[in-house]
Amino acid sequence: MRFLYGFDEPIDPALGYGKSLHDALVEIHTESIRGHIPVSEDIPRLVEDHLHLPFANSRIEANLQQAAEEALARYLREHRDELWRLEHVEKEVELNLGEGVVVSGRIDLIRNTDTAEIVVVDFKSDQRAQQENITRMQLQIYAAGYERLTGRRPDPIEVHNLDRGGSKREPVDNSLLEKTMQEISRAGRKIGANDLPRWRRKGESCGQCEFTGICRSEYGFPWVAYTLKKQQCPPLLGRARLTGSVRNREIVG
Incomplete structure (x- = not known):
């Protein structure tokens, strides 16, 4: 509805918070790859540089500024020791599924582990959340795209929640990956044919x-x-x- 026919949801006053956190993380990771791992004293400057909330009033902006500083501080506490193992930031991948269906995306972070694993990492905030099953399928596809690009298979995949802290890890699932690619191919064919019937009954979505x-x-x-x-x-x-x-x-x- 949004992408094909232009229907947009009402504007959220917090619009921009999730992307602002994401942009601050990009700087943290880019600087880490260059050999300068940021410290807690860098956080206020990172938030000042990247926080952009065009529709927030002063009260909401103040609350989200504090939330952003807390989220970045928590991330550095929990993951600073991993920042020297980073391999790629914002890595673009593309997967050609045939019949004119091409999946392209950008992996937030790729890092190595001390056991020589390659980890695909995605960052989520509560203001930028999507359904968990969609995130899982997205990362499985990204892992497959990275393997085709480099010949190296990432395993496992991780999702980090910036607002609540912690991360969820799971292996690359071949059966889920195959099912996901089939669903994407089917959806691509339907979009190409403008075959988008309205559901008459309640669905999972x-x-x-x-x-x-x-x-x-x-x-x-x-x-x-x-x-x-x-x-x-x-x-x-x-x-x-x-x-x-x-x-x-x-x-x-």
Whole structure:
């Protein structure tokens, strides 16, 4: 909806926070590769240089500035010893799946371990979050793209949460990778053919969809309990009876 037809969600006052953290990390990692690993005293300057919140009021900006400083300080405490092992920052990869479908992306960070493993690292913040299963598939694809580019297979993959700290690690999963590439190829063919039918039933993605409120499907309304008399139904609902909640609406015609 957003990328093909131009539907955009309302502007979040915190818009820009996640990218600002990401840009500050790029500088940390780039300087580390050059041999200068930043220290905690560098954090206020990093936040000052990179924090950009065009839609935040002064109170929100102050809160997010503090949150950014805390996130970067926590990251340096937890991972400073790993910064001398970095190999690539913002590494671009491309994977040709055939039939005109090409997946391209940029890996946040690639580092080595003391056991000679190659780790693909992705950074997330609560303000820049996406569904966990999408992140997993994305990193599996990035790992495959890096292998095709360099001939070296990354394993494992890691996701770092900047706001809460900690990281989640898992191995490259060949079965998940194959399934993901098949799904991407199928989606690419559908987009190319403009074959994008509206779902008539609730799907797994509906709960996370930003456009649920304007969807015409029977599940395309906010998940709140309410009663709506038949004669009050708007035209898009057609002839319907709603009792108790939208979940048990009965379609009668």
